[in-house]
Amino acid sequence: MTRWERRHLRNGLLFASPWIAGFVLFALYPLLMSIYYSFTAYNVVQPPVWVGLDNYRELFFEDPLFWKSLYNTLYFTAFSVPLSLIFSITLALLLNQKVAGISVFRTVFFLPSIVPVVASAVLWLWVLNPDSGLINSALRGWVGIEGPGWLADARWSKPSLILMSLWSVGGAMVIFLAGLADVPQTLYEVAELDGAGPVNKFLHVTLPMLTPTILFNMVMGLIMAFQYFTQVYVMTGGLGTPVDSTMFYALYLYRSSFYYLRMGYASAMAWMLFVVILVATLGVLYSSRKWVFYHGD
C-alpha cells in the first residue's frame, strides 16, 4: 500500500466511522448478545443465568402458545403477502393509465401508507366494529345481511387483519409503478405486431418484466409480515384475543420479555424467527431463478 492509498483508507474509515460505530454499538453488539441471552434466564435487571438449551427445549416441547403464535404468523403471511402483491400490481396497472388527474389518484391511493400505523389501527377498530362499524352497517343497510364479528370472532380475526393490511399497499404500489415505467415500449410494439391483445400483453410482456420488482416486494413483504406487531398490539390491547387467534409471533415475543420478564426466552424466540425468515427468504430467492427475468436475460 502506498502512502497515498493508506491516507485514503484512513480518511475513508474516518468518514465511515459514525456508521461503523453505530452499527457495532447498536446492531452488532445487541445481535451477538441476544444469541448469548437466548441460552440464559435473563430479566434485564439481574445478571443472566446460564440455562443451556432450556429455552429452546421449552419453546419446542412445552409451550403450545409458541406453536400457536407461529401458526398465526404463517397464516397471516401466507395470505397477506400474495394478496398484497396482487392488489398492489392491480392498483399500479390502473394508476399507470394515461388519464386526466392521474397524479391525484396516485396520491390518494398512496396516502394510507403514510398514515401512522397506530392511527390506522384505531381507525380500523372502528371500521370493523361488529355493532356499529362501517362495514357491518353497510352490510346490514345495503345488503341486508348480518356481517361477521370481525376482530371479535376467532374465525374472522386473522382475515380481518389481512384485509386491513391491503389498505396500506401504497409503498409496494409505487415501486410497481416505477417498474412499469421501466418496461420498454418496443416490447409492447413487437407484441402488438404479433397480434397480442391487452391480456396477452400483460401476461407475456408486463408480468415477466415486472418479476424483479415482484421478487423485491415479495421478500420485503415476507419480512414485514413475519414481524407483524404494531397493529395487533393496538387492536387487541396486546392480548392476542379472541382465544389467541391474533397472538402473533412478535406479540408473544414481546409479552414474554416485558410482561413475564423472560428476556432470555424472548431472545430464543427471536432467533427462531430469524431462522424462519431466513429459510423463507432463501426459498423465495432460490425459486426466483425459475420465475424472475432480468432485462439482460
Add this chain to the structure above:
Amino acid sequence: MGVALIFYVVWPDRTGTEAERQALHEGRVIITYWDRHSGHEHTERVKLIQEFNRSQNKVYVRAVPIGYNALMEKTLTSIAGGAPPDILSMDGGIMAQLAAHGLFLPLDDFVASVPALDATLFFPYVWDMVSFRGRVWAIPTTTDTYCLVWNKAAFREAGLDPDRPPGNWAEFMDYIARLTVRDSRGAIERMGFLPWIPWDQSFMWGVLFGGEWYNETTGRSEAGSDPHIIASFRWQQSFTIAPGATEQSPHAMRPERIESFSRGIGDYMSANNPFYSGRVAMISEGEWQVAFIPKYAPGLDWGVAPLPQPPGVEPLAFGPTIVADVIPATARNPEAAKMFLRWFYSPRGNGASSPAADYNEAIRNIPPRINEACEPRFIEHPRFSVFVRQLLERRVVSYPTTPVTQYLTDQIVRQRERVTFRLATPEEAAQLVEENVNRALARARALMERRRP
C-alpha cells in the same frame, strides 16, 4: 454550530419549567415522580405535590404522568437503562413481581421511622401485598374493591324495584335475564350483566365462588381440582351457547355475538362507557365510580351493593389491587424521595389529615389505612361507604404475591376465553391453569434458587 445549539437547548438552566429552574437556582434536589394515574387523577396528585414543594426548600418533586399502559415496559427500560425515576407509583401486582426480581429498595427502616406507616394501621391484605420475603417494598397509596353497580332507570324499564339490588344468587341470574334486551335481529341492545365487562374479572369470580387459584400453603396452584373454580368457569360459560345449540335464555347466546357486543362498546373513561350509556344494566365496578359517574354521566341514577355470591360461600370482599409508591434500587436521590414520602403519608402538622388521605378523597379511592378509611368523608358518603364497609366487615381476598402473578392472571383470562368460546370444558380449563402456572412457578423458583449466593 449545531453542537452549540444542542448544548444551548439542553443546558440545565433552559430545560424544565420555570418552577424547576427556580428550584435548581435555590440549590434544591430535584426528584422525579412517575405517576401511574393520569387524567384528572394526576391533576389531583400534582396539587398535593405542589403543596409539598411550597412547604420546604430542600427538595423539589417533578411529577410525570406515566399512566397504566405499558407501565411494566417503561419501568423496566428506565431501570435497565440506568435512568429510573426517584419514586414510582404502580399497581400492587406488577410491584410484587418486579420487587421479587430485586428492582426496588427495601423500605423497612424507613417505614419503622415514620409512625404513620405502622403496619397495624393498614388493612391486613394491603400490608401483605407490600411486605413479603421479610421486607417491606412499597408504601400503599390507594386501594380498591368491587361492588355491584346498577342502573336504576334500566331496573324501572324492566319492572324491577330500582332501589332493591338482587338479594341472592338466583335473583341475580333472574335479574340478568330480565334486564337483557335484544332487537328483532337478536343483537344485544342492553345486557343485564356480563362478567367480562368492563374487563375480565375471572380471578375475582373464582374467589367469590369460594375457590382458590393459588394455594399459599403449598405454594402451588390447585385450580384443576377446585370445584369452586370450576363452578366459576361454568357460570361464565352459561353466558354463551355451544355451536348449533339454540338460545334458551335471553342472556345466553353465540360466543361471537356476545364478543361482538363486548368489543363494540365505547371507551371506559368516556360517556360511551357501556354502563354510562345504558348498554349494560348491572356491572361489577370499583369505588372510583363515585368520582367517574358525575364526571362522565352526570344524569345517571345508580345504586351500589356488595356483589352477589353463590349460596353456601362465606361473604367475601375482593381487593383487586393497590397503588403503591416504590423507590427503584438504583434511584439517584433515595433520601430526598423518602423525605417526600414521609410528608405525603404523615398527618399534617396542624392535626389535619395526611395528603395521602386527601388524595384518596379527591380521586375517590379507598385509603389503605383503616383509621383514614373510617373518616366521615369516606364512611358516611352514601355510595362510597358501601365499598368501604365491605372491606371493613368482610374477609378480603386479593391477588397472591408470586413471581409469576402476571402469568397467572394471563392464564386465567386465556382459559376463560376458551371456556366461553366453547373450546374447552371448565374442568379442562381449570386443569390447564394449574399445570401451566405450576410449571412457571417451578421454573421461577429454580432460577431464584440458582441466583441465591
